[in-house]
Amino acid sequence: MSESVKMPALGESVTEGTVTRWLKAVGDQVAVDEPLLEVSTDKVDTEVPSPIAGVLEQILVPEDTDVAVGTDLAIIGDGSGSGAAAAQAPAAEAAAAEVPAPAAEPPAAAAPSPAPQPATPDAAGTEVLMPALGESVTEGTVTRWLKAVGDQVAVDEPLLEVSTDKVDTEVPSPTAGTLLEIRVAEDADAAVGDVLAVIGTQAAAPVAAPAPAAPAASTPVASAAPAPAPAPAPAPAPAPAPAAAPATPAPAAGGAGGYVTPIVRRLAAEKGVDLSTVTGTGIGGRIRKEDVLQAAEAQSQAAAAPAPAASPSAPAEKKAAAVPAVDTLLRGKTEKMTRLRQVIAERMMTSLQTSAQLTTVVEVDVTRVAAVRAKAKAKFEAAEGTKLTFLPFFIKAATEALKAHPKINATIDGKEVKYHAVENIGIAVDTPRGLLVPVIKEAGDLTLGGIAKKLNDLAARTREGAVGPDELSGSTFTITNTGSGGALFDTPIINSPEVAILGVGTIVKRPMVVKDAEGNEMIGIRSMVYLALSYDHRLIDGADAARYLMTVKKRLEEGAFEAEAGLA
Known part of the structure; x- marks a missing residue:
């Protein structure tokens, strides 16, 4: 049988x-x-x-x-x-x-x-x-x-x-x-x-x-x-x-004579673990994620102890090892595109060829948001069990604005337009394999703390290759944080079949003209960021995009997040 x-x-x-x-x-x-x-x-x-x-x-x-x-x-x-x-x-x-x-x-x-x-x-x-x-x-x-x-x-x-x-x-x-x-x-x-x-x-x-x-x-x-x-x-x-x-x-390609899965290999690369030194506990001696995590923990503990003794010579060795980036190994090589890279390429071209894309950019003063975060982050982490970064504030403001501007949270299907009843926010995450977009489902119903927890959990598991397929689908609007890499702004490509994507640039301090309580103008140092909205002009007009961005801008510049950040 x-x-x-x-x-x-x-x-x-x-x-x-x-x-x-x-x-x-x-x-x-x-x-x-x-x-x-x-x-x-x-x-x-x-x-x-x-x-x-x-x-x-x-x-x-x-x-x-x-x-x-x-x-x-x-x-x-x-x-x-x-x-x-x-x-x-x-x-x-x-x-x-x-x-x-x-x-x-x-x-x-x-x-x-x-x-x-x-x-x-x-x-x-x-x-x-x-x-x-x-x-x-x-x-x-x-x-x-x-x-x-x-x-x-x-x-x-x-x-x-x-x-x-x-x-x-x-x-x-x-x-x-x-x-x-x-x-x-x-x-x-x-x-x-x-x-x-x-x-x-x-x-x-x-x-x-x-x-x-x-x-x-x-x-x-x-x-x-x-x-x-x-x-x-x-x-x-x-x-x-x-x-x-x-x-x-x-199978002999794995460390310690055992087979190593792609997920485990990526995890080992991220943790800096040499798989040849790891003993697998899985079937047939296969190295599992748990083995890599234990090896990484032991490695970090071992590295912490000799650090003082090795300090005179260690810096030179570390600098020498850090000079060659991983990507330099690709110089002069020709290799087949990975399946993920092929699909990303195909979808990017499909998006550009099937929608009329353009980008509108606004400048936002997030000084108050920065102040709220600085005051609340320690208390927030203790209460919520996760770190409070800037991105949850942008997700919260963008999601609230989608409710006020449903045209931005829609999908074109032939000659029909579907306006979504929920705000499922896709978050672009850079991984060793390439760009992946995990989804915060029904983000419009979440608090700032709920968004932060979902965001940090999904991003971490996406980089580790531990997210499920359903967590990578179903988004109605996407946010990409290009500012995490230091970019001021970009013109992101729409994540089809969505009709818009919001790019968040890096936050920089700049001298700006501001007004005091009496309306007098003066020069002040402010935390500024660019928000870039790419949208499908088949459905969204420039005025629609501007209105949406101004709603987001107003919410962020007001900075009224104290209660959700645990300060009220």
Whole structure:
């Protein structure tokens, strides 16, 4: 009995994903819920676990292939026929070893080759499907197979890595068994639901396929000792195993000899952890996020202690190490765009080609906001459990203004306009993979504290690759904080199908003309910021954009946030 592994639905709008890496190979034993493969969609990177225990019989979708939700990815069997297969393989090898003795019968050596053929994709098994990794994801790319045909896989053991326009993730095996077939090769796209591989019983495992190579190796042995040929025959038998091993060099790429998922690799890079020094506690010695976090904590503690002693020479070493930026490693290289980068590029061009975009900019005095934040941030953090940055103030003001100007919070659908009843605010977040936009759902109903907590949580988890696909979809209006990088302002591209996006520049102190209580003008140092609203002129006129921005400007310059900041 066998069961297929299908591409799961990983979000409301996700219709496809990419098999980025197989964590098991055909023939591997897998346990229930053991990761079979990694899948990537436009929302998340995740592992697909095995639904049953057994042997991975077939891999139907190779790495870097996009598949639709519901597509068979692999086939996992119960391994009931493994014994028969094992008996047949040695028999075929023994026959092959004896035949070469008469040098005049090379055709007989070819006879055993059909014996391994029962390990074809026609054998019963469980299909591994490209899972759905987000609402809008319809396909993905198989970036890496973690298992080769003939490998044993356990349930939920990672089989492959998949990449989409949102995430890089692993697809786990839905069943235990032998990886019989990989149907989607690395760097190939597969739609959600496409079959990536087939997992079945050991009986069907193609591990015995290399057996025909044994006669060639055993020919000298047979000529030296024709009579006891059956005795040495078992010696060449193990040869096929090493022959299959080179098919899975990928898993060795991880630290400490274990496989490392893209999420863990990114986390290690962010924490500065050398994966080769980390001992994995996951299945098969896989390094998990918890292992990296523990290593990072131990590393920071160890670094803190010797700091005073190393202070004379440490500064020079640290400066030398900090000079080469990571991006400098790309100089002179040519590489394939990641799935996420491809989708970002496609969506940026689609947005520009389907909407009439222009940008209106206003200058805002946020001196009062800065004063409120300075007074409240310590008390706010103690009460809310999160830091109070400037961005929540802008989100709060922008969200309130959307209620007063619903045209800015709308979507064009053909010849119809949909005015949204809620304010779902997308926040552009820079991650190692590229730009992602997690969404603060129903932000219009949140207090300043609620917005700050949601913002900090989503931003942190987005950078760690720990957000779900539904958290990266459903926005009705987007805010991008380009000021965090020091930019005064920019002209952001609308996050289609929205009709507007607000860019927040960096806050700078400048001498400005201000009025005292009596209306006298004077020069004062003020905290100033530029707000840039890009909008779709098909729906929003320049006057509409200006009115919206002036509402936001007025709210911020009044600075009446004391109560929500905990000062009242």
